[in-house]
Amino acid sequence: MYAFNYHRPDTLEAAAAALAAAEDGRVMAGGQTLIPTLKQRLASPSDVVDLATVPGLGGVRREGDAIVVGAMVRHAEVAASAEVRAAIPALASLADGIGDPQVRNCGTIGGSIVNADPAADYPAAVVGLGATVRTDRRTIVGDDFFTGLFETALDEGEIVVSVSFPVPRRAAYVKFPNPASRYAVVGVMVADTASGIRVAVTGAGDSVFRVGAMETALAGNFSADAIRNVAVSQDALNEDIHASAEYRAHLVGVMARRAVAAAAG
Amino acid sequence: MDITGEYRIPLPREAVFAALNDPDVLGRCIPGCEALEQVDEDEYSADVVAKIGPVKARFQATITVSNLNPPESYTLSGEGRGGAAGFASGSADVSLETVDEDTVLRYTASIRPGGKIAQVGSRLMGGTARKLGAEFFSRFVEVVTPAPLSDERGPAGQEE
Numbered sequence: 001m002y003a004f005n006y007h008r009p010d011t012l013e014a015a016a017a018a019l020a021a022a023e024d025g026r027v028m029a030g031g032q033t034l035i036p037t038l039k040q041r042l043a044s045p046s047d048v049v050d051l052a053t054v055p056g057l058g059g060v061r062r063e064g065d066a067i068v069v070g071a072m073v074r075h076a077e078v079a080a081s082a083e084v085r086a087a088i089p090a091l092a093s094l095a096d097g098i099g100d101p102q103v104r105n106c107g108t109i110g111g112s113i114v115n116a117d118p119a120a121d122y123p124a125a126v127v128g129l130g131a132t133v134r135t136d137r138r139t140i141v142g143d144d145f146f147t148g149l150f151e152t153a154l155d156e157g158e159i160v161v162s163v164s165f166p167v168p169r170r171a172a173y174v175k176f177p178n179p180a181s182r183y184a185v186v187g188v189m190v191a192d193t194a195s196g197i198r199v200a201v202t203g204a205g206d207s208v209f210r211v212g213a214m215e216t217a218l219a220g221n222f223s224a225d226a227i228r229n230v231a232v233s234q235d236a237l238n239e240d241i242h243a244s245a246e247y248r249a250h251l252v253g254v255m256a257r258r259a260v261a262a263a264a265g
Numbered sequence: 266m267d268i269t270g271e272y273r274i275p276l277p278r279e280a281v282f283a284a285l286n287d288p289d290v291l292g293r294c295i296p297g298c299e300a301l302e303q304v305d306e307d308e309y310s311a312d313v314v315a316k317i318g319p320v321k322a323r324f325q326a327t328i329t330v331s332n333l334n335p336p337e338s339y340t341l342s343g344e345g346r347g348g349a350a351g352f353a354s355g356s357a358d359v360s361l362e363t364v365d366e367d368t369v370l371r372y373t374a375s376i377r378p379g380g381k382i383a384q385v386g387s388r389l390m391g392g393t394a395r396k397l398g399a400e401f402f403s404r405f406v407e408v409v410t411p412a413p414l415s416d417e418r419g420p421a422g423q424e425e
Contacts, residue, residue, distance in 0.1 A: 024321075033318075033319050034319055037319040037320060040349075040381060040385060041348075041349035041350065041381075042319070042320040042321075042322060042349075042350050042381065042382065042385070043319055043320055043321045043322070044321075045321075115318060115319065116318070117318065118389070118392060119388070148396065149317070149318070149389070149392045149393065149395075149396050150317060150318030150319075206392045206395065206396065236395065238388070238391055238392060239391050240387060240388040240389075240390070240391065241387060241388070242388065
């Protein structure tokens, strides 16, 4: 690790100011990606702004028809939250399947979605459940939040405050995890929401994406059989030592059918 | 892994080929390029900052053009050392075809990382290659395409 200036601001404004003043500043949430990257010397920011002591970024609460999760809420908190388990069990089980106990007890929802790793689980929840992301400047519709490989709609220095998940009628998330890292080789969130059926896929492409053909088929008949013949193109899907693009395309269908069966069950 | 792409540019093939060999254009199109200098007829040296997710590394790169077959095709290659991050090389075979009054640019590119970035980032290399290729060529099309008369785009209006 190279030396950097460490900031521990106690307001959101002070965090934003420290970032703006830094030559090459990085925000730290749970540090589960940033710290290993720094240790490997794969990045050397001039300043790290730790959000740990910034108030207003924690807590899980019900607000009308939505569950609002603070940006600094740990995966383990979401998994154990009685509110989440009662309203959106699919979200609790998604959080419970992220990484290992250390990652779940340190990693945060804000850190996960801002990093926008193509194999992260939370992007499937943000897009699949039709969530809204609130930042220190505005709100961003979940569908518009992820823009590419490790890229989001956030501006330079913009900080995520919370994520609001509308409570679906039914939903389920099923993934094929990499056995070592628990990253999603392919993960699919299927949700029957007030704004229609949503099918969001993570792990398969550069970034989370929806499968319109499955959503249409499920709108008429919410059953695994309805999407049995929906083919997913392997074009532009990820290919690595864990799975070929063809295999990932196949897995999208399998995970989607399991998710539909789990949600319908 | 090879990645491919195709763009249609409203310019004659000769003009597109000349732009592909113009250091100023290359410097503006190479993702993360902070400085580019011609060191030989077919060789340039460049400072490139590669930023992919949490990783941000500065590379000292050598850019070479080869297989010159004006105005039809050439190969653009790059090779860089990023200190502790490791090293990477990549190349793109570019071909130009005249269709009506326009030029269709096609490329096939690949990227080969080494050292630490290859160790920790093997699962991301396909996506990274796609992203860098698309960034370079879409920026290239933007830079060389003549602006409509009403558009005030020029060097001064170009964002960094």
